[in-house]
Amino acid sequence: MAHAAHASHDHADHLADENNKFYTFVNLALFMAVVTGLELVAVYLPFHLALIWTIIVFLSVIKFAGVCTWFMHLIYDKALLTVLFLSGIIIAIPTSIALLYLFENSDVDAKKIKHGVAAHAPAAETHQSHP
Amino acid sequence: MATATHADEIRAQIPHQKSLIGFYRPDNHKGLFDWLTTVDHKKIGVLYGAFALFFFVLGGIEALMIRTQLLFGNDPAAPDRWQFVTAQTYNQLFTMHGTTMIFLAVMPLSAAFFNFVMPLQIGARDVAFPRLNAFSLWTFVAGAFVLNVSWLFQFALYAGWMDPAVADGVDHLKRAMNDIAPGGSWVGYPPISSKEYSGIGTDFWIMGLQLLGVASIAASLNFIVTIINMRSPGMKMMRLPVFTWMTLVTSFLIVLSFPAITIALVELMFDRHFGTGFFRVELGGQPILWQHLFWIFGHPEVYILILPGLGLISEILPTFAKKPLFGYPIIVFSGAVIGFLGFAVWSHHMFTTDLGKIATAAFSLLTMAIAVPTGVKIFNWIGTLWHGRIRFTTAMIFACGFVWNFMCGGLSGIMHSAAPADHQQHESYFVIAHFHYVLIGGAVLALIAGIYYYFPKVFGKMLNEKLGRRVVAPLIIGGANLTFFPMHFLGLNGMLRRTHTYLKEYDIEKWNQICTVGAFLLAFGVLFFVLDMILSVVKKGWAETAPSDPWDARTIEWSTPTPIPVYNYATLPVVKGVDAFWISKYGRPDQKIEAAPEHGDHGIHMPSQSWWPLLCGFGFFLMGTCFALSSAKNFVMFGHNLNQFVLVGSAVGLGLAVLGIILWALEGPGGYHLHIHQTADHGKKSPKDSAATAAH
């Protein structure tokens, strides 16, 4: 192969890099385990709801970012991949938030919702009332 | 394609190779087997185009049936009232017309250009993942056939071959329950698309759209990687031809918007098959959630339809004005902005659903904001034409027609963005007029312009310019305007869309008849156009042979010889600027396209062809069709109960598709090397000297 010599030249560095990654990964895994535990604890804390919400969202974002950055190698790779992934996040998160805000509790009267497997009869009535 | 001699010569030299799973690779076939197993982006592009045109004609026939039905109004007192098709068939016609035109005509026709033109424009030899590209094609074909095979079953039902009790519906809705072809409109709003109100047509629609989504996403991922990663030396991002830029933006739109409808369709499918309550009011489901999810996909979708057209126009206008595109960076930027904003305006399709003041105002404002980048583009095109030496070829006529008609559609679009006005226009023919101006006047005119422009490169034949200028262009552009302009009035006067008739006393019959006449004129234009294309390809001597650069064009795809050899570029071109071919022809000596240096004498690596993408497509088709049929309460044909059969069939179909993917993974990429001995001139090869060797 054309770049065989080139590859062997980098081999030692490459190996050292991978070995360094090992320690990073171990530390990160331990850290995440602790964060997961903290999330569980946070739910039980007698604080204001808003504070608990903030803590949970914050911890989750940290875990999310941790996996993306180190386990998924974004920090070792070119920035373009981060941009590519962020394009999905940047569209998805605001869309989800907007959707959540577009629905209101007051849109529905929960008490009127019937339960159980739907029969066809109510559907027919609805239809007839709107010819 | 008429690449016969050189291609055959190359094919004869390709070594017979076995794949890693022991089958011979189908590299040496000619004719049908070659086309079925091809991984060549050019052939895949041609196949996309052929299927798209077939469905374009089919969707057009559906449109003509709609217009024929609306030829006369309804006078309840008169016993012999006009009924060309029943109300139920009418529902199916407009549903399938919309679905077909959007997903099976305009999108794949754009995909045909993406496939054929984009790799040539970036100076690549193929897309990044050739077999994935073939997979996209065959999955698209599977989805298209799943959707349309429903017509055959509908016919079987009417012919009495199929048991009428296909679903258990409410009594007075029995007829709609016999919708074997989809009848819930292309937006498929529940509760109309729910199990209680529509037949298995909706299941065909769900399965078809799911497959088309898979195909589009796979193709788009491929294009994104290709454009970012496969550019030839010197082809920086800001030197990419605008069409390639628009391919990139469109691909991002597809990749990010289709998941929303995938989920919506999954939820609808669960509602229909497994009794979940996502959109079922009885269980507390919110049908409006479907509308949101659908339009989160649906609005980017309309940009998916139009952006490729904007790209094509940005190629055609500079060529025939003999001027560089005015404001290239700003055109690229506004294309990207249109794409991005496209995700933030979905609710303007739902102004009448009472979103609340703040939401309505926000979506209204964002919608108006989209007019800015679009307007920028229009002015840039006008700037391109300004002081140009314009040649009115057929492609140019269509391109200019595009600018004008698309602008008309854009202007009525801005009217919709004002929420109060939209309340009057919603669900009326005004909306029909608007989106046909942007889809026919926009996307279709641009695509036809693109076909006139690229046909000589694809097939080596010139389309008949005289016929194009004197017959096709006037009929299509004039017919479209005659059809859709009166609809503005009809709509504002209150004529509702998706209604199979109107009352005679409304006094709108005359306008409707004008629309129908216009539709038939448009159809004749398309007929001449399609016939000219078919004859040019099929019939020897019908069309003139095209030179390799008939339009004195600007971008590097025109630097290839016609017919384009299978490897595209014998040596990869080193690109020196925007409009690289133009500056190579007329610029300074140092702007000439150079051949990128080759490393060693390995020759050109070519990908091996494969059967497995086709197997996946076949599996998907079987799965989709059988799964849709299995949702019938009783699927009885010719007196045989086939319920078990179709259930097994859908499992087998899924199995075949998975098998195809596994075999594809196991067979290994393969490939072989072509050795071409260059003559001095760029891109020219002497076929006698070419040779091929196995990659292994």
Next chain:
Amino acid sequence: MSAHADATSTDGLLPGSGADLKATTTGIENKKMLMWAFLASDCMFFGTLISTHLIYRKIYPGVGDTEIGRDPTKLFSLELTTFSTFVLLMSSFLMALGVSAMHKGDLKSFRRNVLGVIIFGLIFLGCQTFEFYEFFNIKGLSLQNNIFGSTFFVLTGTHGTHVAIGVFWLVCMWLYSFTGRFTQDHAMDVEVAGLYWHFVDIVWLVIFPAVYLVEFIGKLN
């Protein structure tokens, strides 16, 4: 051109001459870029699903005429879910080690780590199956009887399907590693599978607070 380069699964034609199959314009491998673009797409996929669940949780805070419908905290087992989350995180850790091992060309270490990932993945699926079984058979939550059931089962089920596909993929890769055709040149294939696996993990990192923890906030004291 040695057979070596072609035996890599680089499915494609890359710019530059025929010699250097791995050369790309940006220097990023095609497969890796494709996977990242796909993951961006999958963000939208799960974003839509999670939104559906949260919207119905928002507008029906306590809908349902059964005990569990009124209060999902009676349904969920926080311990089990936390354990699942932990398992998935650790599988991600092992996956990262597996990818690293493959880049070093250490096939044995790769097999060990990936087998660990597969086992953890199966444990996660086991937990989910147990959870579904308990909800459906013992606590009476089904797809049909409650909007909460619909959204919960479809959301977590879709995620579970992703996990199952990931397990299937890794099992295939693990088995393939015994054929002798699997070399360091396949490191990119492993990395791509790894990216998918990590993504499935981070989706769970969102589902865990957004579906489970949220229900317990303010209800435990």
